Amino acid sequence: MFGLQKQDAKLLLIVIGLTMLAPFILNPFPESSGWAQFNAGYPDLMQRFVIFGIFAIGFNILFGLTGYLSFGHAAFLGIGSYAAMWMFKLFGMNVLPALGLSVVMSGLFAVLIGYVSLRRSGIYFSILTLAFAMMSYALAYSVLATDMDGPDKQGLLQKGLTGGETGLQLTLSDPRILGQQATDDGNLPVPSFFGLEMRSATELSVGDWVFTFSVGYYFSAVVMLIAFYLSIRIFRSPFGMMLRAIKSNQQRLNYTGLNPKPYTLAAFVISGMYAGLAGGLMASMDPLAGPERMFWTASGEVVLMTILGGAGTLIGPVLGAGAIKYMENILSKINSDILHTWFAFLPDGLEDFVVAIIYPFIGKGWHLTLGLIFMAVVIFLPGGIVEGGRRIGSMFKGRAKKTDAASGGKTVAPGQDPAE
Amino acid sequence: MSKTNLTRRGVLQTGAVAGAGLALPTYLSAASHSGFTNAPGDSSVTLGFNVPQSGPYADEGADELRAYELAVEHLNGEGDGGMLPTFSSKALEGAGILGRKVEYVTGDTQTKSDAARASAKSMIEKDGAIMITGGSSSGVAVAVQALCQEAGVIFMAGLTHSNDTTGKDKKANGFRHFFNSYMSGAALAPILADNYGTDRKAYHLTADYNWGYTTEEAVRSSTEAMGWETVGQVLTPLTQTDFSSYITPVLQSDADVLVLNHYGGNMVNSLTNAVQFGLRDRVVNGKNFEIVVPLYSRLMARGAGANVKGIFGSTNWHWSLQDEGSKAFVKSFGTKYGFPPSQAAHTCYVQTLLYADAVQRAGSFAPCAVAEALEGFEFDGLGNGPTLYRAEDHQCFKDVLVVKGKENPTSEFDLLEIVEVTPVSQVTYAPDHPQFAGGSLGTCNNGA
Numbered sequence: 001m002f003g004l005q006k007q008d009a010k011l012l013l014i015v016i017g018l019t020m021l022a023p024f025i026l027n028p029f030p031e032s033s034g035w036a037q038f039n040a041g042y043p044d045l046m047q048r049f050v051i052f053g054i055f056a057i058g059f060n061i062l063f064g065l066t067g068y069l070s071f072g073h074a075a076f077l078g079i080g081s082y083a084a085m086w087m088f089k090l091f092g093m094n095v096l097p098a099l100g101l102s103v104v105m106s107g108l109f110a111v112l113i114g115y116v117s118l119r120r121s122g123i124y125f126s127i128l129t130l131a132f133a134m135m136s137y138a139l140a141y142s143v144l145a146t147d148m149d150g151p152d153k154q155g156l157l158q159k160g161l162t163g164g165e166t167g168l169q170l171t172l173s174d175p176r177i178l179g180q181q182a183t184d185d186g187n188l189p190v191p192s193f194f195g196l197e198m199r200s201a202t203e204l205s206v207g208d209w210v211f212t213f214s215v216g217y218y219f220s221a222v223v224m225l226i227a228f229y230l231s232i233r234i235f236r237s238p239f240g241m242m243l244r245a246i247k248s249n250q251q252r253l254n255y256t257g258l259n260p261k262p263y264t265l266a267a268f269v270i271s272g273m274y275a276g277l278a279g280g281l282m283a284s285m286d287p288l289a290g291p292e293r294m295f296w297t298a299s300g301e302v303v304l305m306t307i308l309g310g311a312g313t314l315i316g317p318v319l320g321a322g323a324i325k326y327m328e329n330i331l332s333k334i335n336s337d338i339l340h341t342w343f344a345f346l347p348d349g350l351e352d353f354v355v356a357i358i359y360p361f362i363g364k365g366w367h368l369t370l371g372l373i374f375m376a377v378v379i380f381l382p383g384g385i386v387e388g389g390r391r392i393g394s395m396f397k398g399r400a401k402k403t404d405a406a407s408g409g410k411t412v413a414p415g416q417d418p419a420e
Numbered sequence: 421m422s423k424t425n426l427t428r429r430g431v432l433q434t435g436a437v438a439g440a441g442l443a444l445p446t447y448l449s450a451a452s453h454s455g456f457t458n459a460p461g462d463s464s465v466t467l468g469f470n471v472p473q474s475g476p477y478a479d480e481g482a483d484e485l486r487a488y489e490l491a492v493e494h495l496n497g498e499g500d501g502g503m504l505p506t507f508s509s510k511a512l513e514g515a516g517i518l519g520r521k522v523e524y525v526t527g528d529t530q531t532k533s534d535a536a537r538a539s540a541k542s543m544i545e546k547d548g549a550i551m552i553t554g555g556s557s558s559g560v561a562v563a564v565q566a567l568c569q570e571a572g573v574i575f576m577a578g579l580t581h582s583n584d585t586t587g588k589d590k591k592a593n594g595f596r597h598f599f600n601s602y603m604s605g606a607a608l609a610p611i612l613a614d615n616y617g618t619d620r621k622a623y624h625l626t627a628d629y630n631w632g633y634t635t636e637e638a639v640r641s642s643t644e645a646m647g648w649e650t651v652g653q654v655l656t657p658l659t660q661t662d663f664s665s666y667i668t669p670v671l672q673s674d675a676d677v678l679v680l681n682h683y684g685g686n687m688v689n690s691l692t693n694a695v696q697f698g699l700r701d702r703v704v705n706g707k708n709f710e711i712v713v714p715l716y717s718r719l720m721a722r723g724a725g726a727n728v729k730g731i732f733g734s735t736n737w738h739w740s741l742q743d744e745g746s747k748a749f750v751k752s753f754g755t756k757y758g759f760p761p762s763q764a765a766h767t768c769y770v771q772t773l774l775y776a777d778a779v780q781r782a783g784s785f786a787p788c789a790v791a792e793a794l795e796g797f798e799f800d801g802l803g804n805g806p807t808l809y810r811a812e813d814h815q816c817f818k819d820v821l822v823v824k825g826k827e828n829p830t831s832e833f834d835l836l837e838i839v840e841v842t843p844v845s846q847v848t849y850a851p852d853h854p855q856f857a858g859g860s861l862g863t864c865n866n867g868a
Contacts, residue, residue, distance in 0.1 A: 039546070042545040042546040042547075043543040043545055044542055044545050045542060045546075048538070141628075141629075142628045142629075142655070142657070142735075164559075164629060165533070165629035165630050165658070166558070166559040166584070166589070166630050167533045167534075167559070167563055168531060169562075169566055169589070170561070171859070172862060173861055182862070185863050185865075186862050186863040187569070187570075187862050187863060187865055188569070188570065188862070190570070191784060199570070199571075212545070217668065219567045278584065286537060286541070286567070287570075288533065288534075288537060288563055288566065288567075290532065290533040290534045290559075290563070292532040292533065292534050293534055308824075329538065329542055332528060333526070333527060333539075333542070335526050335600040361463060363837070364473045364474050364528055414527070
C-alpha cells in the first residue's frame with residue numbers, strides 16, 4: 001500500500017493509529033485520581049509531540065542517513081516560525097500559505113548555510129552550523145529587532161523584523177490583506193485552516209475521563225503523517241541509499257567517481273525544510289515566534305531526541321521527541337508539595353527523606369533525569385529506544401529477529417556499515 | 421528497496437486514507453460550550469503561578485512563589501490574614517474566593533517567552549487554571565499576557581517594568597500592579613537634579629532588550645527635560661557578564677553620570693565593574709562622577725554588596741515602609757519564611773489579593789466581569805497608599821519610592837533607604853503618552 005513495502009506500510013498504519021487515537025492513549029488516568037498528573041493528553045503537549053516529531057524526522061534524514069551532525073538545526077525552526085508569523089501579519093490567518101512560506105524560506109536559508117557548511121565534514125561541519133545558528137539567534141534577538149519605522153511612527157516594523165526578546169506577535173493594526181484585521185468583538189483572529197480554527201477543541205467525557213480533541217492537534221498530526229510518509233520514501237529510495245553510502249565511507253564513494261556534495265546538500269536542504277515546517281506549525285498553533293527557539297540549546301535538543309529514540313531508524317526520532325517533551329512538560333511540573341502528598345503514607349521522617357532523595361530529579365531538576373537517561377541510553381542502548389524495544393521483543397520471542405517492523409529498518413550503530 | 425511503480429489501486433487507496441485523515445478534524449470541531457474558559461466547580465478554584473524557577477531571575481521567582489503561597493493561605497483563611505484586614509475593600513472574608521477553596525499550580529517560565537507560554541498553556545489546558553500570574557521579565561509578561569487574551573483567562577502581571585506591558589502591548593485581559601519605566605524616570609529626575617545639579621552629561625549602558633529600551637527612553641526624556649545632556653548610549657547583550665569593555669569608553673568620554681539600565685545579574689556585574697574601574701572616585705568637569713540605577717531591587721543590592729552605597733534608584737515597594745499594610749505583610753511573610761519579602765513578592769501577593777477581591781465583588785469568575793470590577797478600582801491598605809487601577813490601560817497608579825544604597829547597612833536585608841516617596845500625581849501620565857502609544861486593549865475575552 002502507498003507504494004511501500006509491507007513492513008513499512010504496517011509501520012505507517014501503526015503510526016497513523018497511534019496519532020489518531022493519541023487523545024485516548026495519552027490520557028490513561030481518570031481526572032480525579034492522583035495519577036492525573038501524568039496525563040499528557042492536552043492539546044498543547046500533543047501538538048508539541050507531533051511538531052517536534054516532524055523536526056526530529058527531518059533532522060534524522062540528515063544525521064541518521066548521512067551522518068553529518070548539524071548543531072544548528074534550530075535556526076531553521078526559528079526561520080519557519082518567523083516566516084509563518086509574517087504571513088499571518090501580512091496576508092491572513094490561513095495556515096496553508098504560512099506553512100508554505102515557512103518551508104520555502106527555511107529551504108532557501110538551508111541552501112545558503114548548507115553550501116558553506118558542507119565544505120567541511122565532521123566536527124568542523126558541526127561547529128559551522130552552530131555558528132550560523134547562533135548568528136541567526138543574535139540577528140533575531142537584537143539586530144533585526146530594532147525599530148525600523150523610526151520612533152515616532154507606529155508602523156508594521158515598529159519592533160523590527162523579529163520583535164527581539166519579546167518575540168514577533170500579531171497586533172490589531174497588522175494589514176492582513178486577505179483576511180480580517182480583527183474579529184467582530186475586537187480581538188485578534190486565530191490561525192485557521194479554511195475557517196477551521198486551530199484553537200477550537202471538543203471534549204468528550206466518559207465516566208471520570210475527559211478526552212480533548214483539538215483541531216490544531218489533528219491538523220499537525222496529519223502534517224506529521226505526511227512528513228513521516230515522505231521520510232519512509234526517502235529512506236527506501238535510491239537517493240536514501242546514496243546518503244547511507246556517504247555515511248559509511250565517503251572516500252570510497254569519491255574513488256568510484258561519484259560526487260557526494262549534491263547529495264549531502266540535498267539532504268541538508270530537505271531536513272532544513274522539515275525544520276521550517278515544524279517551526280511554521282509551532283507558530284500556527286501558538287501565534288508567537290521568539291528568538292529562543294533558535295538558541296543552541298534548541299539545536300542540541302533535537303540531537304538528543306534523535307539519539308535517544310534511535311538515529312537512523314524511522315520511528316526512533318518521533319519516540320525520542322515524545323519522550324523529551326513529556327519529561328519537559330510533565331516531570332518539570334511536579335513540585336515538592338505534590339511529592340509530599342504522594343508519600344504522605346510514610347512516617348514523617350522517612351517521608352521527608354524520600355522526598356529529599358527524589359526532589360532533585362523532578363520539577364526544575366528534570367534536566368538531571370534527562371541527562372542520566374541519555375547517558376544510560378548511549379552506554380547500554382546505542383540504538384536508542386528502538387533498540388530497547390527490539391531487545392525486549394526478541395527476549396519474548398526467544399531469538400533475535402532479522403528485521404523489525406517497529407523500527408522499519410536496521411538500527412545502525414555508529415561506524416557500522418548500514419548496508420541492507 | 422524502493423518501489424516506485426504507481427498503480428491505480430495504490431493511488432485510490434492512498435487518496436482515500438489521506439482524505440479520511442483530512443476530514444477527521446472537521447468532525448471534531450464541534451461547538452464550544454457556553455460560559456467562559458475553565459469555569460471552576462463548586463468546591464475549588466485553580467490559579468496558575470507562572471514564575472522563573474531557573475535562569476537569571478530565579479531568585480525573584482522563588483520569592484514570588486513564596487508570596488503566592490502566602491496569599492493562597494490568607495485567602496483560604498489560614499495564617500494571620502496578612503494584608504486582608506488592612507485592605508480597603510472588605511469583600512474577602514478568608515473563605516476562599518466566592519466560597520471555593522483556592523488551589524494552585526506552578527510552572528517555570530525560564531525567563532523565555534516560548535517556555536513561559538508553554539507552561540501557561542499547560543496550566544490553562546491541563547490544570548484548568550482560571551487566572552495566570554507571575555513572571556519577572558517584561559518579554560515574558562507581554563508574551564503570556566497575549567496568550568491569556570487569546571485563551572480567555574485573566575493575566576495578573578508579576579514583576580514587569582517595561583512601558584510596553586501596559587503601553588504598546590496592553591491587552592484587555594491583562595493587569596499590572598507594578599510601576600513602569602516612565603514612572604521611574606519621572607520620580608528619579610527631580611531627586612537627581614537636587615543632588616547632582618541640572619548641568620550634567622549622562623552616559624547610558626542599556627540591556628539589549630525591550631525593558632532596557634523603554635527604561636533608557638524614559639530616563640533620558642525625564643533627565644533631558646531638566647537640562648541634562650546625553651553624551652553616549654550603548655546597548656549591552658543580556659547574557660553579558662563582564663562589562664569592562666563597555667566601561668572603558670565611559671572613561672574616555674566627558675560624561676559625568678553613568679546610567680545603568682540593567683536589571684538582576686546584569687546590574688550586579690556592570691555596577692561592580694564600574695566601581696572597580698574607579699568611576700566613583702573620578703572628577704569630571706569639576707564634578708564628582710555619579711552612577712544611577714533606575715530600577716533597584718533588594719536582591720540586586722545584595723548581589724552588588726558595598727558597591728551600591730549612595731547610588732540612587734527607584735523601587736515599587738520596600739519592606740521598611742511603615743504603613744499598616746506593609747507592616748502586616750512583612751510580619752506574616754517574615755513569620756513564615758524568616759526574612760523580609762522583596763518588591764517582586766509584594767507585587768505578586770497584592771495582585772493575587774486584587775484578583776480574588778475583584779471576583780468576589782463581581783460575583784463571577786468570568787474574565788469580563790472580573791476585568792470590569794478591576795477597571796477604575798480605587799483601593800488602599802496594600803502598602804503603596806491610595807492606588808487606582810486605571811481603566812484605559814490597566815496600569816496601577818500609586819506613589820513611587822526613590823531609594824539609595826544605605827551607607828551603613830545593619831543586616832543583609834537592610835541595604836536600601838527610602839529617600840523620597842514621590843506622590844502619584846508626579847508620575848501620572850496620559851494614556852496616549854508617546855512612550856505608551858501604539859497599542860489598544862481590544863475587548864475582553866471570556867474564551868470558550
